[in-house]
Amino acid sequence: MFSRPKRFVPSGFRGFAQNANDGLQTPSRLSGKQKASRNGATTQRKRESVKGMEIENAIIRLEQVPDALIEISATDLHGLFPQPALIHLGGDQPEPLFVSVLLHGNESSGLAVVQTLLKTYASKPWPRAVSFLFGNVQAAREGLRRLDGQPDFNRIWPGTELGASPETRWAQKVYADMAARGVFASIDIHNNTGRNPHYSCVERLDGQSLNLGVLFDRLVIYSPYPKGTQTGAFKQVCPSVTLECGSPGEASGVEHAVEFIEKCLRLPEIPCQPPAAEDIDLFHALAQVLVRDEVSFSYDYPAADLLLRPQLDELNFTELTPGTLLGKTKPGSPPTPLPLIARTDDGRDVAGDYFRIENNQLVLTQGSMLCMLSMDERIIRQDCLCYLMERITEFSTSHVN
Numbered sequence: 173m174f175s176r177p178k179r180f181v182p183s184g185f186r187g188f189a190q191n192a193n194d195g196l197q198t199p200s201r202l203s204g205k206q207k208a209s210r211n212g213a214t215t216q217r218k219r220e221s222v223k224g225m226e227i228e229n230a231i232i233r234l235e236q237v238p239d240a241l242i243e244i245s246a247t248d249l250h251g252l253f254p255q256p257a258l259i260h261l262g263g264d265q266p267e268p269l270f271v272s273v274l275l276h277g278n279e280s281s282g283l284a285v286v287q288t289l290l291k292t293y294a295s296k297p298w299p300r301a302v303s304f305l306f307g308n309v310q311a312a313r314e315g316l317r318r319l320d321g322q323p324d325f326n327r328i329w330p331g332t333e334l335g336a337s338p339e340t341r342w343a344q345k346v347y348a349d350m351a352a353r354g355v356f357a358s359i360d361i362h363n364n365t366g367r368n369p370h371y372s373c374v375e376r377l378d379g380q381s382l383n384l385g386v387l388f389d390r391l392v393i394y395s396p397y398p399k400g401t402q403t404g405a406f407k408q409v410c411p412s413v414t415l416e417c418g419s420p421g422e423a424s425g426v427e428h429a430v431e432f433i434e435k436c437l438r439l440p441e442i443p444c445q446p447p448a449a450e451d452i453d454l455f456h457a458l459a460q461v462l463v464r465d466e467v468s469f470s471y472d473y474p475a476a477d478l479l480l481r482p483q484l485d486e487l488n489f490t491e492l493t494p495g496t497l498l499g500k501t502k503p504g505s506p507p508t509p510l511p512l513i514a515r516t517d518d519g520r521d522v523a524g525d526y527f528r529i530e531n532n533q534l535v536l537t538q539g540s541m542l543c544m545l546s547m548d549e550r551i552i553r554q555d556c557l558c559y560l561m562e563r564i565t566e567f568s569t570s571h572v573n
């Protein structure tokens with residue numbers, strides 16, 4: 173059983189100086205200290221000007237905070253920002269910390285994190301400039317990850333495998349804007365379904381990315397797949413992490429992320445020396461596990477092709493033994509040998525190495541660890557069932573890229 177270890181803050185962060193942004197353009201200082209808009213007129217004008225616009229033109233760029241943003245719910249946010257919005261706020265250090273929230277519309281913790289920070293800094297200067305991106309506001313309205321017909325807003329960033337679309341062009345513009353500002357670091361805030369500890373995901377194994385990850389929690393996942401994530405794009409220009417803050421609505425996830433961002437805002441630089449091996453639990457998400465499109469599945473409908481094990485999410489981050497039961501298959505179906513696909517970083521299907529059907533039972537063939545097992549059937553179909561994990565122990569020498 174993997175138990176969530178004690179929180180850890182690497183001592184190297186205190187006063188450690190490195191050239192975190194070598195090679196990046198340093199923009200001139202942005203607008204002065206944040207001031208809340210008192211009359212809402214700016215917001216009103218912005219709201220009218222973007223009505224009906226294609227998303228690719230819909231970077232609502234503000235340098236003030238609309239009053240209504242401070243308390244608004246994720247489901248009502250579309251009333252303030254009918255399209256994704258980007259807010260730039262000046263701070264003592266000019267290179268901005270980029271924080272994106274609601275790329276998945278049902279993952280509301282990020283909005284609460286931003287609101288907490290806006291209250292904290294309403295009447296005092298930010299230690300560092302910040303840029304807040306509010307992503308899929310239309311899916312947030314419905315409480316959904318994405319709307320039918322929309323691409324996943326965390327698969328559309330530069331490096332995506334998706335074809336060009338208004339959404340990919342919009343993401344490219346946001347990326348270019350932040351790169352031109354000399355972005356200091358990038359933080360993308362998410363929730364997941366199912367029981368999971370808090371952890372971060374990185375898409376590079378360099379010292380800066382790992383130090384940023386471990387500043388949130390000692391549990392860090394290296395996950396270079398799927399392509400087109402915000403973190404995967406920003407790794408090209410700055411240290412970048414995805415935060416997984418538990419289930420939406422949990423106060424502990426919001427508090428944890430706020431505490432982390434406060435630390436980031438005060439960092440003069442991010443150390444390049446990787447954290448010591450004993451200070452990090454680092455795993456590689458070696459394959460994304462999906463249910464085949466043609467296979468029906470359920471947690472509670474016995475006639476489905478694949479009846480998943482009840483409380484499957486209890487197995488998250490657990491060292492599982494060969495033979496562990498994951499579900500039952502209907503006799504005579506599905507027609508394919510396995511109901512699952514396990515897709516590696518380079519697109520291979522390794523499901524046959526990890527799963528087999530034995531007397532109509534879906535079991536593990538070898539000792540494995542799974543994470544992000546979801547109990548939400550819609551999320552499983554839209555995203556995945558889980559990830560297959562392996563521990564990385566030699567990261568400081570063999571995995572740095």
Ligand SMILES: [Zn+2]
Nearest residue numbers: 276279362363
């Ligand atoms: Zn998400």
